[in-house]
Amino acid sequence: MRRSSAQPKNTSTILDKPxxxxxxxxxxxxxxxxARAIYSFDVLGDLALIEIPDVLQRKRTxxxxxxxACNPRVKKVYEKVGIHSGKFRVxxxxxxxxxxxxxxxxxxxxxxxxxxxxxVFFNPRLSTERQRVTSFVKKGQTVAVxxxxxxxxAIQMAKHAQPRKVYSIEWNPSAEKYVQENIIRxxxxxxxxxxxxxxxxxxxxxxCDHVVMPAxxxxxxxxxxxxxxxxxxxxxxxxxxFVSNHSPELEAREKIMRVLGKKIPFKLxxxxxxxxxxxxxxxxxxxxxxxxxxxxxx
Numbered sequence: 001m002r003r004s005s006a007q008p009k010n011t012s013t014i015l016d017k018p019x020x021x022x023x024x025x026x027x028x029x030x031x032x033x034x035a036r037a038i039y040s041f042d043v044l045g046d047l048a049l050i051e052i053p054d055v056l057q058r059k060r061t062x063x064x065x066x067x068x069a070c071n072p073r074v075k076k077v078y079e080k081v082g083i084h085s086g087k088f089r090v091x092x093x094x095x096x097x098x099x100x101x102x103x104x105x106x107x108x109x110x111x112x113x114x115x116x117x118x119x120v121f122f123n124p125r126l127s128t129e130r131q132r133v134t135s136f137v138k139k140g141q142t143v144a145v146x147x148x149x150x151x152x153x154a155i156q157m158a159k160h161a162q163p164r165k166v167y168s169i170e171w172n173p174s175a176e177k178y179v180q181e182n183i184i185r186x187x188x189x190x191x192x193x194x195x196x197x198x199x200x201x202x203x204x205x206x207x208c209d210h211v212v213m214p215a216x217x218x219x220x221x222x223x224x225x226x227x228x229x230x231x232x233x234x235x236x237x238x239x240x241x242f243v244s245n246h247s248p249e250l251e252a253r254e255k256i257m258r259v260l261g262k263k264i265p266f267k268l269x270x271x272x273x274x275x276x277x278x279x280x281x282x283x284x285x286x287x288x289x290x291x292x293x294x295x296x297x298x
Contacts, residue, residue, distance in 0.1 A: 021070040028062060041067065042124050044117060045104035046075040049093065064096025075099050078117065089121040089147075089215065090172075108152070111159055113182050115150050119174040122149060126214070129274055129285065130156050133212060133238050137161035141209040144229045145169065146199050146222060150178040151192065153212050158188035167205055169195045200225055207231040216240040216283050223259045227290065234291040240274065245282045248273070252286045266290050 019027070022039040029037060033056060041050035048067055052060050064077040076098035080091060093102060102118040108127040115122045130153055137143055139162040145153045148168030157166050168179055179194045195202060199222060211226040213219035219239050226237050243251040249271045260266065269287035277283050 019070060021067050024066050024070050025063060028059075028066065029056075033059075037063075043071070043074065044106040044115065044122070044124050046073060047102070047104040047117065048074045048077045049080055049117065050077065050096075051080045060096060064098075068097045076101060076104075078102060089217065090119060091117065091121070093118050109156055109160065111152070111155050111186050113150055113152060113155070114178050114185065116174070116178065120150055120172055120178060121147075121175075122152070125275065126152075131160075132272075133157075133285070134160050136236065136238070137163055137210060140164050142206055142231075143167070143210040143212065144204070144208045144226075145212045145214075146219070146226065147213065147215040148175075148179065148194070150175050151182045151194070153214065154179075154192045154194075155182055155186050155188055158191040159186060163191060165206060166192045167195055167208075168192060169197070169199050169202060171196065171198050204229045209235045210238065211235065212238045214238075214240050216242050220255050220259055223256065223288075227260075227264060230290055230292075232292060234289070236269070237286075237288040237290065239286045239288055241284060241286060242277055242281055243271075243284055245276075245280055248282055248284055252284060256286070256288060264290060265292070 025037060025039065026034050036053050036055050038051045038053060041048050048071065050063070050067060052063055056063065060079060067077050068074055077096040078093040079096050081094050082092035103114065103116045106113045106115055106124065109131055133153065134156045137157050141163050143157055143163055143166045145166065145168045148154055148170045151168050154166040154168035157163055170179065176194070176196045183189055183192045183194060208229045209231055211229050213222060213226060220241050223237070223239065241252065241255060249268065252271050253268055256266065267289040269289050272285045274283045274285055
């Protein structure tokens with residue numbers, strides 16, 4: 001009997017792998033456009049954020065739909081249309097594809113955050129940095145987080161470091177409801193207290209072992225306020241700032257000296273690179289150890 005050359009219906013076949021966003025987008029662009037395209041993007045829960053160069057603006061809808069099609073977990077795509085700016089460091093965004101809702105639930109290091117990326121500052125690329133700062137906090141210590149946003153630093157510390165108390169201070173009114181919800185969502189109400197208002201007008205609730213200042217644009221200017229939140233024995237300030245990549249430690253020290261002068265004794269424990277801001281400029285986290293004595297007491 002002659003055998004059929006046809007494959008049985010239930011025999012598995014080798015399927016083509018789904019195209020990545022990069023490969024799918026390249027197939028729709030000219031060589032010149034491919035060279036200018038940005039293929040990286042941020043994902044917060046079911047929301048993707050991407051930058052689109054000016055030369056590709058006429059294809060922004062196409063780019064958004066391709067990103068949506070290539071990432072099954074992404075339900076909505078927004079375009080970054082400006083850097084974090086303004087009083088509340090909010091990032092301007094525009095809808096590209098999928099659902100029209102800039103709110104999402106984002107998870108990192110076992111913590112979940114409800115966030116509206118169009119109304120509050122939130123950077124998923126700082127996930128590892130937030131965990132690094134959390135590692136400095138010891139059980140039973142007290143922390144103040146200036147510019148606390150929706151609570152990512154404070155809540156991570158509460159979940160992983162067992163502090164006595166963490167104060168998350170933020171003056172963006174849009175962030176207030178999110179941080180309150182996130183505190184409850186992560187079951188840290190007994191350890192995290194959200195304070196809404198201008199940090200320079202808020203009296204310290206308790207002496208702190210750490211002050212975290214994740215606002216590189218102007219955190220240095222608030223160092224005198226951070227000093228008032230520290231314990232009488234001193235403590236560690238984690239201050240973010242921008243410095244030249246040629247002499248980051250020297251520049252960081254000079255910036256601190258211009259604000260604190262010689263009245264407050266401090267030691268620079270570290271200057272850690274967080275990210276590249278430009279080809280010649282870094283964002284760094286500076287560890288400032290303050291030790292009060294008779295000459296430098298509060």
